Amino acid sequence: MPQPVTARPPSPRTVAGWILRGLETLTELEQLQLKTVRAHCPELDALTWHVRSFAVMLTDGQGERLSDWLDAVRQDDLPSLHTLAAGIDRDRDAVIAGLTLPWNSxxxxxxxxxxxxxxxxxxxxxxxxxxxxxxxxx
Known part of the structure; x- marks a missing residue:
């Protein structure tokens, strides 16, 4: 009996691009594919949420939300984000200033x-x- 034809899964680079881009910039097909990937992988779903919430903090200057974001990151089993959170903790004041103040380098x-x-x-x-x-x- 012949094997059913299935679509190739998207590459990790493609999925990373979907996660990093805003939903409004994704086509309907890309949004559907990302939704499918997130449904099949709870870790990617959590990662997507953390990345997008950090992007909102960054673009809207909401540095006061950093502590809550770090707590949420630590509650998930995402070792790479735990490493990022530890790095942010080492210089928390500077990160909050970077997310909050209008000046930059x-x-x-x-x-x-x-x-x-x-x-x-x-x-x-x-x-x-x-x-x-x-x-x-x-």
């Missing part, structure tokens, strides 16, 4: 990123002298 990070790009482009071919010439204004 985006401009500085942009400059660091630009310098690292120059370094990758230049150091392999021309050495430090050319890197210095491109980074330091004349």
């Amino acid at each position: 985006g401009v500085v990070e942009g400059h660091v990123n630009r310098i690292k790009m120059f370094k990758r482009q230049v150091l392999d071919r021309a050495g430090f002298a050319l890197l210095r010439k491109r980074v330091v204004p004349a």
Whole structure:
């Protein structure tokens, strides 16, 4: 008797993309597929909830909810998120400030990123002298 034809399961990268994107950006088919995956895997369902609730804290500046989020993470059996929670606990005040305050270091990070790009482009071919010439204004 022939085997029934079944659809290939989505790749982990695809599922991660669905989880990280907002529901409003997913197509109906993607939403249905994510719902199916979440129904078959309680760990992914819990992970999705934690990721999306952290995204809301991040985008809406709700740092005061961090303690509740960390408690919820610790109640689930998700070792990777437990590691993240432990890292957040080590510098909780800074994380709360980052989630709450309107200031950020985006401009500085942009400059660091630009310098690292120059370094990758230049150091392999021309050495430090050319890197210095491109980074330091004349």
